[in-house]
Each structure stands twice: as C-alpha cells, then as structure tokens.
Amino acid sequence: MRTPEGRRAYDSLRRTDQAQRTKAEIAQAARRLFTANGWAATTVREVAADAGVAVPTVYAAYGNKTGLALALSDAAEIEADLRAEAAALEAAQGDPPGQLAAMAAFDRRLFERSGDLIAMLREAGRTEPELATIYHDGRRRADAFRAEVFGLWPAGTLRAGVEESVDVYAALCNIDAYLTLTEERSWSADRIETWWAGLLARELLAGA
Known part of the structure; x- marks a missing residue:
C-alpha cells in the first residue's frame, strides 16, 4: 500500500x-x-x-518577451547538440582538418534547426538593445570557443594567427551564407557542411 x-x-x-x-x-x-x-x-x-x-x-x-528570447537562444545551442560537437572534437584530437569538420557540422546543425530564430534575434536587435546583446553574446561565445580550439594546435598549423583565423571562420560560416545557399541556391545542408569543411581547411591551415 x-x-x-x-x-x-x-x-x-x-x-x-x-x-x-x-x-x-x-x-x-x-x-x-x-x-x-x-x-x-x-x-x-x-x-x-x-x-x-x-x-x-x-x-x-x-x-517577459526578452526572457523568452533568451531561453530560445540558449535552447538553439542545445538543439544543435553541443555534446555531439564535443565528442567529435575529442575524437579528432591531433587532426585539425577533422576538428574543423566537426565545427562545421555543429554550425550546420545550428543553422538548420534554429536559423530562423537567429535571423529574428539579429533583426530585432536593430531596435531592441537587449536582443542585440543576446545575439552578440552568442557570437562572442562562438568566437571564444573557436579561439580556444585553434590555440591548442601546434605552432605553424594555422596560416595566420588565432585572431585572424577566428575572423576568417566567422566570415565563411555564418547564417547569411547558410540562408543564401539553402534558400536562393537550393543547396542541401549536407552539401553546405561538406563545402564548409573543405573550405575552412583550405583557408585556415598552412600548407592545405
């Protein structure tokens, strides 16, 4: 009982x-x-x-609405599967092209599952300072994470310094590129991920 x-x-x-x-x-x-x-x-x-x-x-x-937006922003990274990215990066330890591919795969998942939300946050942030902060904080976290990964690689691995490499990564893998290729050019997410992985290796790695 x-x-x-x-x-x-x-x-x-x-x-x-x-x-x-x-x-x-x-x-x-x-x-x-x-x-x-x-x-x-x-x-x-x-x-x-x-x-x-x-x-x-x-x-x-x-x-309030801002609290909702913040929660949705946090959920976007969870949906993109941070655990899977961590596992893939660990599995590719000592293999910079493999780690770049893992990072590209995470970005693909993030934009595929939450690209509409990210675009909304950025647009709303033009008039709502709190939402602009949410969007830019997310970008800064991504930059800091990439810098951390790049900083662990042996000297001479990168074509340029860590800071410039982070900038180049951000210029190549972003929501605008993803939306342009999927919505205007009819690329599949798989195709974008494969292209990003090869492009990042060619642009960032010395001797690639």
Missing part, C-alpha cells in the same frame, strides 16, 4: 513534468510567432493564446 509520502512524491513529479511541458509549449508558441510575425509585432498575450495558457503563466515562466 502506498504511503501518503509516496503519493506526494509522485504528485510532485507530475507537477514538475506539467510545468516543464507548459514552459516548452510557451517557448514553441513564441518561436512560431516571433519567426512568422517578427519580434515587435508579437505580444505576450498572443504567445499565451497560441500556447493555450493564461498571460500570467507566460510571465511566471519567462518573466
């Missing part, structure tokens, strides 16, 4: 699960509306209606 304490524990798990599901539904609704209608045109009330919850529930879960 179950004890009252056991029933309370199960009830607690159910409440936690429901709260997480509600947050996920709100985030999905926000993403749909932000990317379809734009940041400025979307209200918290519309997000709540799309998610099927009350307006106070949205505020309780995320605080």
Whole structure:
C-alpha cells in the first residue's frame, strides 16, 4: 500500500513534468510567432493564446518577451547538440582538418534547426538593445570557443594567427551564407557542411 509520502512524491513529479511541458509549449508558441510575425509585432498575450495558457503563466515562466528570447537562444545551442560537437572534437584530437569538420557540422546543425530564430534575434536587435546583446553574446561565445580550439594546435598549423583565423571562420560560416545557399541556391545542408569543411581547411591551415 502506498504511503501518503509516496503519493506526494509522485504528485510532485507530475507537477514538475506539467510545468516543464507548459514552459516548452510557451517557448514553441513564441518561436512560431516571433519567426512568422517578427519580434515587435508579437505580444505576450498572443504567445499565451497560441500556447493555450493564461498571460500570467507566460510571465511566471519567462518573466517577459526578452526572457523568452533568451531561453530560445540558449535552447538553439542545445538543439544543435553541443555534446555531439564535443565528442567529435575529442575524437579528432591531433587532426585539425577533422576538428574543423566537426565545427562545421555543429554550425550546420545550428543553422538548420534554429536559423530562423537567429535571423529574428539579429533583426530585432536593430531596435531592441537587449536582443542585440543576446545575439552578440552568442557570437562572442562562438568566437571564444573557436579561439580556444585553434590555440591548442601546434605552432605553424594555422596560416595566420588565432585572431585572424577566428575572423576568417566567422566570415565563411555564418547564417547569411547558410540562408543564401539553402534558400536562393537550393543547396542541401549536407552539401553546405561538406563545402564548409573543405573550405575552412583550405583557408585556415598552412600548407592545405
């Protein structure tokens, strides 16, 4: 026979699960509306209606629209599978072309799964300083990570210095290039990833 304490524990798990599901539904609704209608045109009330919850529930879960955008930005990197990138980089240790390929694969996944959101954050950031901060913080984290990887390679591996190599990487692998190739040139994500991997090796590595 179950004890009252056991029933309370199960009830607690159910409440936690429901709260997480509600947050996920709100985030999905926000993403749909932000990317379809734009940041400025979307209200918290519309997000709540799309998610099927009350307006106070949205505020309780995320605080405000900016909190929603921040949560979506964090989720984008999770969706792109940071764990898979870490495993691929570790597996390719001592193989700079292989590590560049792993980084290109992560960027492909990021843009493939969250490119619409990234483009929305950048556009909204033109008029919303908080969103501009979210977007640029993401770019800075990416630059810092690449610099860390490049800095571990033996001297002479890179064609130029670490800082310039990070700049070149950012110029080649970015959301604009991805969207141009997929939307205007009908490239597949697989083709872009393969091209990026070869291009990065040729442009960044000495003697490539």
